[in-house]
Amino acid sequence: MPTVFTKIINREIPADILYEDADILAFRDIHPLAPVHILIIPKREIPSINDLKEGDALLIGRMIVVARDLATRLNISEKGYKLLFRVGRDGGQEVPHIHLHLIGGARLHEDIRPA
Numbered sequence: 426m427p428t429v430f431t432k433i434i435n436r437e438i439p440a441d442i443l444y445e446d447a448d449i450l451a452f453r454d455i456h457p458l459a460p461v462h463i464l465i466i467p468k469r470e471i472p473s474i475n476d477l478k479e480g481d482a483l484l485i486g487r488m489i490v491v492a493r494d495l496a497t498r499l500n501i502s503e504k505g506y507k508l509l510f511r512v513g514r515d516g517g518q519e520v521p522h523i524h525l526h527l528i529g530g531a532r533l534h535e536d537i538r539p540a
């Protein structure tokens with residue numbers, strides 16, 4: 426079953442896309458936790474960080490650089506932001522397609538306590 430992110434990549438469902446290249450797509454989260462909440466994803470379907478191969482290191486690094494550039498573009502670099510990968514059930518990952526959250530535009534709580 427394709428995930429919702431594959432459908433966004435294939436333009437089968439709409440998204441507010443802020444960045445795209447041959448390997449990476451970035452779009453606004455549909456349920457933003459803060460004024461800026463963007464998801465940066467690889468176009469290749471990799472379910473989670475647990476599935477990464479050694480050769481994927483450059484791709485993941487590039488996702489972080491894209492997040493950094495978007496933060497600059499959206500004027501949140503100086504005040505700061507969070508970058509978050511959720512992994513699996515305990516990490517709270519809901520969509521099984523790697524995604525990097527870029528969250529900012531407001532002072533954020535540090536709430537990572539056990540549920």
Ligand code: AMP
Nearest residue numbers: 429440453454455456511517518519520
């Ligand atoms: P995670 O809990 O880390 O797996 O995050 C999945 C994220 O995907 C959540 O923040 C959702 O709000 C977001 N999301 C789910 N469906 C969509 C969609 N159609 N467009 C944009 N973001 C979505």
